Amino acid sequence: MKNVLITGGSRGIGRAMVEAFTAAGHRVYFLYCKNEKAASEVEKATGATAIRADVRDPAAVCEAFLRIKNECGGLDVLVNNAAVSSFSLLQDVSEEEWQRVMDTNCGGTYRCSKAVIPQMLGRGGGVILNISSMWGQVGASMEVHYSASKAAIIGFTKALAKELGPSHIRCNCIAPGVIDTEMNASLDSETLSCLAEETPLGRIGRPDEIASLALYLASDAASFITGQVIGANGGFVI
Numbered sequence: 001m002k003n004v005l006i007t008g009g010s011r012g013i014g015r016a017m018v019e020a021f022t023a024a025g026h027r028v029y030f031l032y033c034k035n036e037k038a039a040s041e042v043e044k045a046t047g048a049t050a051i052r053a054d055v056r057d058p059a060a061v062c063e064a065f066l067r068i069k070n071e072c073g074g075l076d077v078l079v080n081n082a083a084v085s086s087f088s089l090l091q092d093v094s095e096e097e098w099q100r101v102m103d104t105n106c107g108g109t110y111r112c113s114k115a116v117i118p119q120m121l122g123r124g125g126g127v128i129l130n131i132s133s134m135w136g137q138v139g140a141s142m143e144v145h146y147s148a149s150k151a152a153i154i155g156f157t158k159a160l161a162k163e164l165g166p167s168h169i170r171c172n173c174i175a176p177g178v179i180d181t182e183m184n185a186s187l188d189s190e191t192l193s194c195l196a197e198e199t200p201l202g203r204i205g206r207p208d209e210i211a212s213l214a215l216y217l218a219s220d221a222a223s224f225i226t227g228q229v230i231g232a233n234g235g236f237v238i
Contacts, residue, residue, distance in 0.1 A: 177233025
């Protein structure tokens with residue numbers, strides 16, 4: 001059994017990962033920002049422990065990681081999944097919106113990774129998984145800020161893998177394609193249909209498919225994999 005923390009665990013891909021890791025017998029914590037009702041539902045359904053913390057808030061992140069260490073001795077696996085997105089022409093993206101997206105997606109990954117490293121060093125190793133996006137690999141029109149934040153996570157992952165490898169901490173990145181989540185609920189059916197047609201497998205992905213990949217990368221079966229960006233996009237980006 002491993003001690004696991006998943007950020008953004010109350011919905012979408014994050015919830016699917018909470019379900020997958022708890023079903024596999026791990027002790028799971030997850031962070032959520034605002035939706036207390038959804039977090040409570042995940043807790044009841046899975047037995048995982050919800051902690052309210054905005055990953056943009058350094059003090060809240062530190063408090064959450066301290067609580068986890070006090071309760072279970074430290075983390076073996078961190079999944080940096082918390083993210084926000086928005087659709088807009090770059091010329092219409094305000095300073096506030098740019099900062100919101102970058103500070104949640106990149107800043108949250110930085111803060112949580114920084115907080116977990118001492119715990120993993122003390123436990124002799126660990127796994128950090130960062131959730132990027134295929135748009136971080138190839139870019140998306142009207143999502144420049146989101147694409148930039150997800151591209152930064154890829155560079156962050158590769159550099160951190162080199163830095164932490166000698167300490168037996170593996171760091172990998174998952175780059176999902178179009179997944180059936182709340183984040184993509186704003187897309188109309190015609191757009192989703194077009195995206196499915198552009199995907200070689202002919203459909204959009206499911207959250208549980210990303211969760212299964214995360215579970216594998218966090219396992220001992222993936223013990224020689226680090227610094228990699230694994231695309232789970234149905235062949236959309238090859």
